[in-house]
Amino acid sequence: MLNHNLVTYHQSEHRLPSGEISDATKKIIYKLLENGFEAYLVGGAVRDLLLGLHPKDFDIATNATPEDIKHIFKGKCRIIGRRFRLAHVYMGGSIYEVATFRGSDEGDRVMKKGQIIRDNVFGTIDQDAIRRDFSCNALYYDLHEETILDFAAGVHDLKKGELKLIGNPNKRFIEDPVRMLRAVRFHAKLGLNLTDEMKQTIINNRNHLSNVPTARLFDEAVKMFHCGNMEIAYNTLSELKLFEILFPKAAKIAGKEAVWHDFLIQAFRNTDHRLQNGLSVTPVFLTACVMWLEFLPIYHQLLNSGKNSHDALHEATTLVMISQRENLMIPKAIQNGVRQMWILQLRFKKMFGKGVYSSLHHPRFRAAYDFLLLRNEVNAELAQKVEFWTNIQTMSPEGIKSLIFGKKVKRQKVSYDL
Ligand code: ATP
Ligand code: MG
Numbered sequence: 001m002l003n004h005n006l007v008t009y010h011q012s013e014h015r016l017p018s019g020e021i022s023d024a025t026k027k028i029i030y031k032l033l034e035n036g037f038e039a040y041l042v043g044g045a046v047r048d049l050l051l052g053l054h055p056k057d058f059d060i061a062t063n064a065t066p067e068d069i070k071h072i073f074k075g076k077c078r079i080i081g082r083r084f085r086l087a088h089v090y091m092g093g094s095i096y097e098v099a100t101f102r103g104s105d106e107g108d109r110v111m112k113k114g115q116i117i118r119d120n121v122f123g124t125i126d127q128d129a130i131r132r133d134f135s136c137n138a139l140y141y142d143l144h145e146e147t148i149l150d151f152a153a154g155v156h157d158l159k160k161g162e163l164k165l166i167g168n169p170n171k172r173f174i175e176d177p178v179r180m181l182r183a184v185r186f187h188a189k190l191g192l193n194l195t196d197e198m199k200q201t202i203i204n205n206r207n208h209l210s211n212v213p214t215a216r217l218f219d220e221a222v223k224m225f226h227c228g229n230m231e232i233a234y235n236t237l238s239e240l241k242l243f244e245i246l247f248p249k250a251a252k253i254a255g256k257e258a259v260w261h262d263f264l265i266q267a268f269r270n271t272d273h274r275l276q277n278g279l280s281v282t283p284v285f286l287t288a289c290v291m292w293l294e295f296l297p298i299y300h301q302l303l304n305s306g307k308n309s310h311d312a313l314h315e316a317t318t319l320v321m322i323s324q325r326e327n328l329m330i331p332k333a334i335q336n337g338v339r340q341m342w343i344l345q346l347r348f349k350k351m352f353g354k355g356v357y358s359s360l361h362h363p364r365f366r367a368a369y370d371f372l373l374l375r376n377e378v379n380a381e382l383a384q385k386v387e388f389w390t391n392i393q394t395m396s397p398e399g400i401k402s403l404i405f406g407k408k409v410k411r412q413k414v415s416y417d418l
Pocket of ligand 2: 044056057058059
């Protein structure tokens with residue numbers, strides 16, 4: 001055992017608000033304990049509770065193997081993952097991740113160019129702790145004793161407001177380059193400071209992100225989009241030259257033209273505000289905002305080459321999605337959502353006739369309307385459309401009818417510039 005670094009904090013010292021822990025989490029942990037295993041609340045939940053925040057999820061760590069967990073929870077458990085096998089336990093309408101302690105036997109881990117490809121070597125709690133990414137993520141809460149087990153000075157770093165990697169930063173970032181994105185996210189979300197040394201290590205290692213499966217990068221990008229402080233995350237990603245790795249074309253355009261930089265900042269601010277006000281968010285929205293920078297010049301180019309607006313829009317969308325695929329894989333469902341939001345931007349140009357109804361009742365209307373508002377902030381020419389699509393939402397059916405079919409309606413030819 002490597003317990004010489006272990007510090008145990010009692011309730012009177014750590015004051016973790018255990019009442020915030022969900023009943024289902026408690027149930028799972030006690031069931032594992034009753035079956036003779038060790039089980040702790042671990043990771044982000046302990047960290048967030050200590051910071052006075054509401055945890056996004058409750059992760060559990062145990063010395064029970066995935067098979068043991070399956071045996072205990074039977075039909076309520078599913079074993080998932082290849083790179084990192086763990087158990088999902090369904091309880092109280094939610095899914096809980098129950099992970100078996102990882103060992104430190106490097107010989108059995110599957111590595112490629114210093115990067116961990118598969119990691120299913122089980123071990124003890126202290127080995128598990130030092131395999132985690134940041135010191136504040138290596139805290140274990142013992143529900144029964146009400147103690148926090150801290151193997152890597154995480155409580156101390158949290159108090160100082162610092163995000164510290166466990167072990168050698170260079171090695172840990174190469175082992176799993178996604179940790180660089182997690183560092184930025186925790187900095188933005190929790191206000192934890194990144195030291196200059198950590199920033200430099202990230203800049204030096206940023207190209208390793210190209211070794212990460214592109215679908216995993218998209219998942220991380222979405223977690224970043226929805227971290228609640230995306231404006232800060234974006235500024236930090238730009239400073240550390242990471243934004244250009246995730247979205248190279250958009251980064252180039254935003255770097256050259258202030259108006260597009262401002263557009264992105266405004267988009268991120270809007271999402272931050274929505275989250276702060278408890279409103280729903282969809283990954284489609286910010287994906288559409290970021291990709292718009294690249295889409296727009298291609299769309300106009302195709303239009304100028306004689307394509308009609310419909311074909312130009314579909315072709316430009318497809319081209320943008322194909323080129324983005326090399327860096328970060330946007331799932332098909334999200335791609336479709338983005339395409340629909342963009343089609344609605346074209347449809348919003350037509351402010352008379354039957355088409356108005358189909359735009360208004362389109363399932364993506366809300367997101368597309370918010371997107372129109374955002375575009376209006378960088379393009380004053382959209383003001384008339386914003387007024388029309390804003391007013392129509394509060395009008396009576398009769399009012400709408402006379403507005404879009406009335407004699408006074410100007411059925412001028414619609415231009416398809418976006
Ligand atoms: P949040 O849930 O708020 O995003 P989190 O820290 O709980 O933050 P999860 O992705 O839920 O993040 O992971 C749970 C825990 O697993 C982390 O706290 C950390 O201890 C460990 N972990 C997750 N990803 C990694 C990684 N890439 N490398 C090392 N440890 C990791
Ligand atoms: Mg978590």
